[in-house]
Amino acid sequence: MNARSRDLLGSVFMLVFVISLWIQRDYITPFGGIFPDIALVGLGTLVILTLVLMPTSFRAIKDETEGEKKEKRRLTGLIW
Numbered sequence: 001m002n003a004r005s006r007d008l009l010g011s012v013f014m015l016v017f018v019i020s021l022w023i024q025r026d027y028i029t030p031f032g033g034i035f036p037d038i039a040l041v042g043l044g045t046l047v048i049l050t051l052v053l054m055p056t057s058f059r060a061i062k063d064e065t066e067g068e069k070k071e072k073r074r075l076t077g078l079i080w
Contacts, residue, residue, distance in 0.1 A: 004054065011050045018044045 022040055027033040 007050065008054060011047050011054070015044070015047045015051070018047060 018040055021036075022044075025033060025036060025040075
């Protein structure tokens, strides 16, 4: 399983979790749901943003160049 499919699966599970919490919410006092509502809306927004940006070609982790790989190996003692 590659990183993109793991992100997609995790985002879908998180969105289902947020929706289930939204459906089950209940207020004890008139203003008792302000913080949970803000947290759920914020979390839902971030999950939807992740799902929308997932198909783009933006790479969060850039590939190491050959020079960086050699430098890393030299520092770890693999190349003298």
